[in-house]
Amino acid sequence: MNKNAMKLISMLLVLLMLFTCLAACKKNEATDADSETQAGDVAGGTAAQGDASDSLENGPETDEQGYVKDTLPETYDWEGVDFNILQWQLGHDFVVGAEASTSAINRVKFQSQKAVEERFKVKLKVHEVSDGWGQTEITSALEASVAVGSGTYDMVSNYSDSAGKSITNKLCMDLNSLPYVDFEKPWWPQHLLASATIGEKMYYCGGDINGENLIRYMCATYINLDMYEEYHIEELVDGRTIYEVVEDGDWTIETFQTMALGTTGNDADIYGLTWRDGEYWDAFLYSGGFSMIKTENGVLTLNDDLQSDRMVTWVAECQKLLTQTHPDTKQDAGVAFKEGRSLFGGDEHLTYAEELSSEGTVNFSVLPMPKYDSDQEHYYTCEGVTSSLITVPADVKNTEMVGMIVEGIASQNHRVVKDVVYYDIFQTRYAAAEDTAGGRMFEILYNSVVFDVGRVFTHNWGNSFIFRHVVGDSTQSWTTTYQENFEQWIKGINDLYVALG
Numbered sequence: 001m002n003k004n005a006m007k008l009i010s011m012l013l014v015l016l017m018l019f020t021c022l023a024a025c026k027k028n029e030a031t032d033a034d035s036e037t038q039a040g041d042v043a044g045g046t047a048a049q050g051d052a053s054d055s056l057e058n059g060p061e062t063d064e065q066g067y068v069k070d071t072l073p074e075t076y077d078w079e080g081v082d083f084n085i086l087q088w089q090l091g092h093d094f095v096v097g098a099e100a101s102t103s104a105i106n107r108v109k110f111q112s113q114k115a116v117e118e119r120f121k122v123k124l125k126v127h128e129v130s131d132g133w134g135q136t137e138i139t140s141a142l143e144a145s146v147a148v149g150s151g152t153y154d155m156v157s158n159y160s161d162s163a164g165k166s167i168t169n170k171l172c173m174d175l176n177s178l179p180y181v182d183f184e185k186p187w188w189p190q191h192l193l194a195s196a197t198i199g200e201k202m203y204y205c206g207g208d209i210n211g212e213n214l215i216r217y218m219c220a221t222y223i224n225l226d227m228y229e230e231y232h233i234e235e236l237v238d239g240r241t242i243y244e245v246v247e248d249g250d251w252t253i254e255t256f257q258t259m260a261l262g263t264t265g266n267d268a269d270i271y272g273l274t275w276r277d278g279e280y281w282d283a284f285l286y287s288g289g290f291s292m293i294k295t296e297n298g299v300l301t302l303n304d305d306l307q308s309d310r311m312v313t314w315v316a317e318c319q320k321l322l323t324q325t326h327p328d329t330k331q332d333a334g335v336a337f338k339e340g341r342s343l344f345g346g347d348e349h350l351t352y353a354e355e356l357s358s359e360g361t362v363n364f365s366v367l368p369m370p371k372y373d374s375d376q377e378h379y380y381t382c383e384g385v386t387s388s389l390i391t392v393p394a395d396v397k398n399t400e401m402v403g404m405i406v407e408g409i410a411s412q413n414h415r416v417v418k419d420v421v422y423y424d425i426f427q428t429r430y431a432a433a434e435d436t437a438g439g440r441m442f443e444i445l446y447n448s449v450v451f452d453v454g455r456v457f458t459h460n461w462g463n464s465f466i467f468r469h470v471v472g473d474s475t476q477s478w479t480t481t482y483q484e485n486f487e488q489w490i491k492g493i494n495d496l497y498v499a500l501g
Contacts (some may be wrong), residue, residue, distance in 0.1 A: 029451070067186075072407055083125065084441075085126050086155070088388070089129065091157050091159060093212065096126045139169060142166050143169065152395075154392070155406060156172075157386065157388045160387050163204045168500065175204075175392060180403040182407065187414035188410065189214075191449065191451075192205060213258050216349060217348075217383050217387035218350045219384060220352075221345070221365050221370070222347070222367065225435040236263070241437070243438070243440070243441065246379075246441060249374050249381070250374050254373070256344070260272030272329060282382055282465065287380050288372040290303065290311060292467075302489050308488075315467075323471070339361065368441070380448050382452065389451075463485075
């Protein structure tokens with residue numbers, strides 16, 4: 001047997017082990033979906049929805065791999081019609097034939113697209129344009145189509161900031177009006193409806209439909225497992241592993257401080273927490289259960305929690321970790337953690353985990369962002385601004401076809417793309433059976449993503465990055481910041497709500 005064949009077999013065996021270690025998550029997918037979407041407040045404001053399948057006597061129907069089945073037709077014939085996807089180039093959520101062989105992820109994404117094409121007899125066509133912060137290529141392309149009602153595109157993968165601009169320019173439709181799309185299915189994040197609802201509408205989404213991008217650009221915290229053992233951090237939490245702390249719901253800001261501050265000795269080159277840059281701080285707004293904007297009685301409002309004593313306390317606790325006034329914390333472009341000199345690391349992208357895995361110098365695990373306290377029901381995080389958001393143009397010609405294909409892509413990607421992306425980022429780290437707890441940390445993080453309206457529409461209503469500046473500066477007072485910005489925020493939100501109609 002030649003060397004290439006042996007290598008291929010080895011890779012297949014590793015993938016098989018990965019899927020085995022994640023199988024428990026898949027087999028219990030219906031149970032997880034039900035248990036993690038009980039009614040209650042979530043970051044973003046509205047109550048989380050129960051799975052529509054709760055009413056089924058034995059839970060939702062699953063396929064032979066244990067995945068929840070979608071409720072789309074088994075097959076449908078759209079007679080080979082083109083389904084046109086406009087996407088920003090760096091997001092690269094959907095691939096065309098020439099790119100399908102460039103990586104394992106592209107290959108499986110392409111195969112997923114082909115499966116959708118075959119199932120529904122459509123042809124997915126991808127149109128890429130350059131876009132990014134401050135650019136208008138996506139918006140301009142949509143304006144050219146919507147202005148004359150040509151229906152040029154059926155779906156858009158936007159740079160996150162561009163989605164907000166397109167929506168306020170009335171270039172996108174309410175996704176809740178699409179037939180077939182069911183945002184309570186497990187291929188859509190559990191907090192999507194609660195955090196992205198605008199009035200009674202939802203104009204943007206993310207999930208397994210663009211799972212590679214969603215995974216790569218989640219804000220997360222990392223832990224050096226060897227340092228956790230070396231510095232006997234488990235003694236601070238009743239002898240528990242970090243995994244047990246997270247699973248028990250005790251991974252809080254207080255626990256984070258207890259572990260990170262004053263525990264790694266007096267060596268000036270060893271830290272309790274380091275992070276790449278200030279975008280990491282954004283996730284702390286959401287991890288404490290807060291958001292800038294919420295929907296209340298069908299209307300967008302400034303989140304009342306922003307003026308609460310709870311918020312003042314949260315900002316002060318975050319400042320203890322993030323203002324670098326303690327010698328154990330530092331913003332250092334991610335260097336110390338990568339070199340094994342920091343107990344915790346923080347980054348706005350999970351691509352950092354990809355770097356760590358490829359270099360192989362740190363025995364690490366990814367963690368969710370810390371909660372306010374143990375009474376907070378869920379963990380929360382946000383996406384980095386380099387993430388993608390999916391929208392549907394206002395001038396689509398066939399909403400039935402669009403709804404079916406949007407749901408179909410998300411459902412198919414859920415089955416075949418997510419785990420390959422996960423493997424590619426972490427390589428063999430969680431492929432062994434003994435590392436299933438690490439895999440569960442990823443699942444918790446993935447399920448914690450919120451899509452705050454304030455973050456998506458930051459250019460339309462005010463500066464949602466103000467929180468970032470306050471928690472990184474010990475001289476800043478949240479009470480003062482709120483008072484200085486309150487009137488501007490209220491006006492901006494009212495204007496945004498009017499613009500969205």
